[in-house]
Amino acid sequence: MNILKSHSKAALLATCATTLFTASLLAQSNGTVTGTVLDAKGTVITTATVRVTSEGGTNSRTVTTDTLGRYSISGLNPGTYTLEFVANGFALTSRQVSIVNGQTANLPVTLQVGSVSTEVNVEADATHSIAAALAPMDASLDARSARTSITQHFIQNFTSPVSDFGEAVQMAPGTFTTNSNGVGLGQSSTYFRGFPDGNYDIDFDGIPFYDTNTPTHHSWAFFPSQFLGGIDFDRSPGTASTIGPAPFGGSIHLLSKNLSPVSNIRGQVSFGSFNTQLYDGVYDTGSLFHGKFNASIDVHHMQSDGYQTWNHQTRNAGAIKAQYRFNDKNYLTGFSGVIWLDANTPNFNATRCQMYGASSGYTCTGSLAPFAGSGINFLLTDNSDPVNYLNNEYNTYHVPTDFEYVGVHSEFGKNFTLEVKPYTYNYDNGEKYTNATPITESKTINGSTTYNGLTIAPCNIPVVKKGVTAIPCGVDKYNSYRKYGETSQLSQVSSFGILRAGFWYEWAATNRHQTPSDPVNNWANQALSNFNESYWTNSYQPFAEYDFHVTRKFDVTLGTKFSHYDIATKQYADDGKTIGGLGTNDPNTFITNHGSYSAWLPSIDGNYKLKSNWSVYAQASTGSVVPPSAVFDYAQSPTGTPVKTLPKQQRSTTYQAGSVLKLKRVTFDADFYRTRFQNSYSSVLDSTGEPVYYLQPSSITKGFEAESNIYVIHGLSVYLNATVGRATYVGNLAVTCTSGTAGCSSKAPQLTVTAPSGLWVANTPSDTETEAVTWQHKGFDVGMFNKRVGTLYQDNGAYHNQATINPFTVSNLFFNYTVRSGGRFDQTKIRLSFNNLFNSHNITADKIAGTAATQNIAANGTTYVDPFNTTGQTPINGGDNISVLPGRSVMLSVTFGLSPKR
The missing domain is CATH 2.60.40.10 (Immunoglobulins)
Structure with missing residues (x-):
């Protein structure tokens, strides 16, 4: 009877609940x-x-x-x-x-994936892989190339609060990043598979950004970690839809943060080594106006003395991202980031003598003070002299930037989707520095002045301070460009696959100059500059590709893009450093030039699902790099004879294959790769003195990469990755004469360059390894990461394998606790980070000062210097400029979160 009464009550309650909801x-x-x-x-x-x-x-x-x-x-x-x-x-x-x-x-x-950085989490949910869900970084089961997804969770918990993108990708397979002033405290250098900055693309939300004179990047002046919501790191030229000026070695796709559906206010304060301070405020509006509008605003201030002597900086920045939904199929997304960066970076690195003093392997000239790190002053002998060439007054670096886009998303019938992003961004770098060499006492003042055996070229404005202490000439340097462009893509999803077709266009105007200047006389400029130029560039890349769903398990993507780049220059007469005086030495006279470069870049790849949690892939893809504006930097005649033979775009062809596996407690992915790529160009002069450009002999880089995350117990995981690679010069190169070339017929080779086997491409490590232990449990995110970079070589730009960099290791430790209760103080967080935990100071780079023994090539009555050194490495020189790992840095951050009751 009691059971029947209970059932009756339950039925009555259910009926009442249903009735109430129905009535509502x-x-x-x-x-x-x-x-x-x-x-x-x-x-x-x-x-x-x-x-x-x-x-x-x-x-x-x-x-x-x-x-x-x-x-x-x-x-x-x-x-x-x-x-x-x-x-x-x-x-x-x-x-x-x-x-x-x-x-x-x-x-x-x-449904569309929110961002590439969330794809790993989607797969972890689908495959029930705990190891994938907890992996610091991971590959995708849908991968078509060696690709690593780095999530916002990783950036916010396992990097320093002041880090940049380089620190975020540092632990990825085959990758290393160096920054001698400390994490996030200067322009870092990132290499993967031996490709340096300028040989790969970086974009933000699909929009390429890069310098206009070379496709290099000023990422620290555009996108600090506070702006990043994740990174999709593709170590390949990508598919046809991978746009940008240099899809040569790969692409680093930076992603903005996803908008939060919940209103939240967060304030962060951080203090750390080198007197580093960070103050950050974030406001998420949550969904407003019945879910139609959402926005997030970030404003921060960062200041630091830096690890290096007097290399401090201040950054004020803000970003806003907003989205408005007109209806269920049409919405706008807008982003704006503005940065005001001031630094006092000297325009040189320390020498071996400054860093270590004299050694049995080399000698030092003069009394040179050390330049080793924070707190050590690098001064002249007369420390009381207020006019010091490292003083802030004589080394200023002012860089305001802005980056904006508006994204239009529209869905049509038959599963067609159109996405268009018009954008603009600006880089404005005004820099003044003393073009100095360490000195102690002067022997002469005017003419060619010698200081303890170190010769400094005279400037047209001699400067004397205190009678004997000479302050060498300064430099007034400026580089500014504004870009306007758009990216567009039309896609259509069907049972056969996905069609993607689109277009990238960009126009840019650039103004650059570098002028000798007097730092103690109100920066009075020399009449003729080292260079003074304006130029305009047009870039466009139409593309089309089709992702064929051959079967439910097998996909093949086939496509191509057309890469076109056009540049028009206006160069003013200079002091002979770049183009010369154009006959009159009048700084108002100028010469114009024009160049166009085009290339077809096809690609094909495939992915096959062996099982729902195991896939294999293969890819063949091509990439290119557009030549820099410097192709017109040679002594030009007043009549403006154009370059007879412009350089071609550097090309690369990559073949790779790999596999991705996700088990419940283990993830594993591995790939083999082989890339043949053309190296930078050289030139010879014809009978009229005009340059004839040619690409140096090609190189082949090949290797094996693997990574794995192993879930142990209760949020504890072990992450490992390792690479073994090799990048060497191969083959011969014959440069064929053109009409008017001295000493050869129209068909005879003018110069043949032989690249001896065994010479390595600079900055290509023989191996890299990452070991990490993470514990992610109930608001705790603790991680210990160690990166080892194997032996690599350095060049001086002409002679190869001059210096060897021994293996170096950097270890980082992170401790985080985040309130994730969903209550009013949600996202309140304590964050403690240690970079270079064991305070290592290994050498990471060497700018060669000495000259290697060389051999000459005689061709058609003319003698040329072989650009490859075949007689051994250059001996260690006390004047080599070297870079070292910055000392240990510790950062403590507290984030205060405030959310409304839910």
Whole structure:
């Protein structure tokens, strides 16, 4: 009897609840909406949340998709409803539907991945891999190339609060980053597979950014870690849709932060080594205006003395990202980032003599003070002299930047989607520094002045201070460019696959000069500059590719893009350092030049799912690098004879194959790669003195990469990656005469350059390894990371393998605790980081001062210097400029979070 009473009460309560909910929707409830939730490939998404809200937002109801991705919501009154679809790792998708009395509406939905950085989390959820969910970085089961996803969670917990993108990718396979002034405290240098900056693309939310004179990057002046929501790191030229000026070695795709659906305010204060301070404030609006509007604002201030002597900086920055949804298929996304960067970076590195003093392997001239790190002053002998060439007054670096875009997303019938992003950004670098060499006492003042055996070239403005202490000439340097462009892509999803076609266009105007100047006389400039130029560039890349779904397990992508780059220059007469005086030495006279470069870049790749958690892939892809503006930097005649033979774009061809496996407690991915790439160009002069450019002999880089994350227990994981590689010069190169070339016929080779086997490409380590232990449990994120970089070689730009850099290791430790209760103080966090935990000071780079023994080549009556050194390495020289790992840095951060009650 009691059991029957209990059942009766339960039934009565259920009936009452159903009646109340039904009444809250409307009086009559007999409409239904059903559908299936899929991803872009047509795979069903299980456990997706579907929320239906009545017009006006007065009532809502939520269901979950079943194992077949289906959902069904019945009992809806006639009217208009909004449906929101949410799944882990996918962007929020909204749809509207009209319910007619007594009828059923069918509404299938395709969700798009929120960002590439969330793709790993999506897969971890689908494959039930704990190891994948906890991996610091990981590959995707859908990978077509060696690709690593670095999430916002990694950036915010396992890098320093003042880090830049280089620190974020530092632990990835085959990659290393150096910054002699400390993490995030200067322009870092990042290499992977031996490719330096300028041989790979960096973009932000799909928009390429780079310097206009070479495709290098000023990433620290555009995108600090506070702006980053993740990184998609592709160590290959990518597919046809991979746009940018240098898809040569790979691409680093920076991603903005995803907008939060919950309102939140966070304030962060950080203090650390080298008197580093960071103050950061973030406001997330959450969803406003019935879910139509969402925004996030970040404002921060950073200042630091830096590790190096008097290399301090100040950064004030702010970013805003906002999105407005007009309806379920059309929305706008906008981003703006503004940075005001001031630094006092000297324009040179320390020498061996300054760093270590004299040694048995080399000699030092003069009394040179050390330049080793924070707190050690690098002064002249007369320390009382207020005019010191490292003083802030004589070394200033002022860089305001801004970066803006507006993204338009529109969905049409038959699963067509159009995305267009017009953008603009500006880089404005005004720099003044003393072009100095360490000195102690002067022997002469005017003419060629010698200081303890170190000769300093005279300047047209002699400067004397205190009679005997000479302050060498300074330099007034300026580089500014403004760019306007757009990226667009039209895609269409069908049962056959995904079509992608699009276009990238960019126009830029640049002004640059470098002028000798007097730092103690109000920076009075020399009449003729070292160079003074303006130039305009146009870049465009149309592309098309098709991702064929051959079977449910096998995909093949085939496509191509056309890369075109055009430059027009206006160069003013100079003091002979660049183009010369143009006959009159009048600084107002100028000469113009023009060049165009084009290349077709095809690609093909495939991915096969052996199982739902195991895939294999292969790729063949091509990339290129556009030549720098310096191709016109040679002594030009007043009549303006153009370059007879312009250099071609450097080309690369990459072949690679790999596999990705995700088990419950172990992830593993590995790849083999082989890239043949053309090295930078050289030139010879013809009979008229005009340069004839040619590419140096090609190189081949090849190797093996592997990484794994092993889940142990209770949030404890071990992460490992390792690479073994080799990059060497190969083959011969014949440069063919052109009409008018001295000493040869029209078909005879003018110069043949032989690249002896065994010479390594600079900055290509023989191996790299990363070992890490992480513990991620109940708000705790603790990680110990160690990176080892094997032996690598350094060049001086002409002679190869001159110096050997011994293996070096850097270890970092991170401790974080975050409140994740979902309450009012959600996201409050304590963050402690140690970079270079064991205070290592290994050498990471060597700018060669000595000259290697060389051999000459005689061709057609002319003698040329062989650009390859075949007689051994250059001996260690006390004047070599070297870089070392910055000393240990410790940062303590406290983030205060405030959220409304939910």
